[in-house]
Amino acid sequence: MSKTITNVTVENLFTRIKNKTAKIGIIGLGYVGLPLAVEIAKSEYNVVGFDVNQQKVDSLNNGHNYINDVNDEDLVKIVENNKFISTTDFSQIQQIDVVLVCVPTPIDAHQHPDISYIQSATKNIANYIHDEMLIVLESTTYPNTTKEVMLPILMEKGHKVGEDFFLAYSPERVDPGNENFKTKNIPKIVGGITEDCTMLTSMFYKSVLNSNIHEVSSPAVAEMAKILENTFRNINIGLANEMAIICNKMGIDVWEVINAAATKPFGFMPFYPGPGLGGHCIPIDPFYLSWKVKEYKYHVRLIETSSEINNYMPEFVVERSMKILNEVKKPLNGSNVLLVGAAYKKDIDDIRESPIFEIIKYFEGHGANVFFNDPYISEFNFNGKKYVSFPLNKENLSKMDLSIIVTNHTSLDYKLIAEHSKIIFDTRNAMGNYSGIKGQYYKL
Numbered sequence: 001m002s003k004t005i006t007n008v009t010v011e012n013l014f015t016r017i018k019n020k021t022a023k024i025g026i027i028g029l030g031y032v033g034l035p036l037a038v039e040i041a042k043s044e045y046n047v048v049g050f051d052v053n054q055q056k057v058d059s060l061n062n063g064h065n066y067i068n069d070v071n072d073e074d075l076v077k078i079v080e081n082n083k084f085i086s087t088t089d090f091s092q093i094q095q096i097d098v099v100l101v102c103v104p105t106p107i108d109a110h111q112h113p114d115i116s117y118i119q120s121a122t123k124n125i126a127n128y129i130h131d132e133m134l135i136v137l138e139s140t141t142y143p144n145t146t147k148e149v150m151l152p153i154l155m156e157k158g159h160k161v162g163e164d165f166f167l168a169y170s171p172e173r174v175d176p177g178n179e180n181f182k183t184k185n186i187p188k189i190v191g192g193i194t195e196d197c198t199m200l201t202s203m204f205y206k207s208v209l210n211s212n213i214h215e216v217s218s219p220a221v222a223e224m225a226k227i228l229e230n231t232f233r234n235i236n237i238g239l240a241n242e243m244a245i246i247c248n249k250m251g252i253d254v255w256e257v258i259n260a261a262a263t264k265p266f267g268f269m270p271f272y273p274g275p276g277l278g279g280h281c282i283p284i285d286p287f288y289l290s291w292k293v294k295e296y297k298y299h300v301r302l303i304e305t306s307s308e309i310n311n312y313m314p315e316f317v318v319e320r321s322m323k324i325l326n327e328v329k330k331p332l333n334g335s336n337v338l339l340v341g342a343a344y345k346k347d348i349d350d351i352r353e354s355p356i357f358e359i360i361k362y363f364e365g366h367g368a369n370v371f372f373n374d375p376y377i378s379e380f381n382f383n384g385k386k387y388v389s390f391p392l393n394k395e396n397l398s399k400m401d402l403s404i405i406v407t408n409h410t411s412l413d414y415k416l417i418a419e420h421s422k423i424i425f426d427t428r429n430a431m432g433n434y435s436g437i438k439g440q441y442y443k444l
């Protein structure tokens with residue numbers, strides 16, 4: 001009996017995905033959810049976006065975009081054609097066939113995972129769950145979240161997974177600002193609770209994306225694969241940062257070292273140092289694993305060590321700045337310091353977890369007057385103070401004792417910085433090959 005029901009359920013969902021009559025819901029319309037919603041709506045599905053933020057919902061329904069990676073015209077078109085409607089009303093989940101969860105997964109002050117957003121989104125789905133529904137978690141999280149956290153909530157009303165509804169994990173790997181790889185062409189990993197869950201999820205992504213879909217045996221494998229990818233980056237950046245500290249002590253140019261090592265065509269992949277990690281992923285995701293693995297009485301070591309090095313970088317930048325100013329007999333106390341770039345990486349407007357906050361904290365702790373400029377960020381609040389982007393011009397640059405390149409945005413006017421800064425401290429090697437520098441130039 002149940003076997004027959006299973007087949008009918010799978011078949012109905014299969015058909016709706018195949019002929020694109022399935023209605024798709026995206027929960028969480030941020031850096032991950034919005035580009036995904038737009039791709040899905042562009043591929044002819046009808047999409048409903050769910051968010052708790054009324055302002056975002058209103059903005060989208062008026063065709064106003066707030067994510068750089070989303071094309072404004074694409075958004076206007078799908079909104080005008082009624083392919084994409086956004087709402088804060090979760091009861092509309094009743095009409096949804098496939099729902100993708102893209103909510104935040106931060107850490108708390110004790111570096112413990114905060115999965116409350118996943119729990120709350122799952123409860124909203126569970127309130128309106130119905131037969132023939134596919135639910136996919138895309139948020140980054142620790143292994144077994146899908147099975148241990150989401151599944152019990154979804155089964156509370158008696159619906160059976162793999163029979164009445166389907167559940168899978170498929171991590172989002174989007175890299176905001178990356179011109180070559182976007183939501184549409186980044187390969188997907190898919191791990192379902194049952195084989196049918198995996199099959200339906202793969203089929204859905206194949207119907208939207210232009211990328212390979214790699215199926216794995218369980219959600220836990222897919223969850224762990226995502227954590228491995230980001231831990232790999234965290235640790236390799238940690239190594240590059242430690243090399244920068246060592247090279248500085250030894251008077252060797254770390255950038256030249258890395259570029260030399262990168263000529264090896266196998267067995268080496270270049271990672272570069274910087275003023276500290278930032279963003280919603282690389283500094284945070286490894287802690288999801290280190291927290292979870294404590295349950296197994298294991299203490300992760302590499303993650304802790306690389307995070308220690310990465311977390312030290314903002315302080316290292318300020319210590320180096322102090323030494324640089326010392327060479328021109330200037331104390332940091334009372335000096336004017338311009339931080340060029342505030343976003344955590346180049347060519348994006350995302351300031352979450354940016355190292356600029358720690359850098360400001362240390363500089364102001366030493367009595368420096370801190371200014372910032374970022375072409376993508378006009379202002380931000382930190383420690384109860386408002387920071388407004390300081391225009392980059394000849395006059396302003398010449399008032400600064402030190403200009404620090406924190407983020408190497410492509411659109412920055414490096415010529416202006418080179419010609420009118422007294423001292424440049426370049427933490428990204430953005431100007432290493434620039435010949436027109438008039439003042440003094442230092443690299444990380």
Ligand SMILES: NC(=O)c1ccc[n+]([C@@H]2O[C@H](COP(=O)([O-])OP(=O)(O)OC[C@H]3O[C@@H](n4cnc5c(N)ncnc54)[C@H](O)[C@@H]3O)[C@@H](O)[C@H]2O)c1
Binds near residue numbers: 032050102103139174
């Ligand atoms: N930003 C990235 O580069 C990136 C890349 C890959 C994976 N991820 C992962 O994707 C997930 C989402 O990240 P993001 O950068 O898109 O976050 P974000 O903060 O940009 O967007 C999340 C959205 O979810 C909304 N939200 C919060 N709680 C909600 C709820 N209960 N119901 C509905 N909406 C809710 C927020 O209002 C926000 O609009 C995280 O797990 C992150 O680690 C992010």
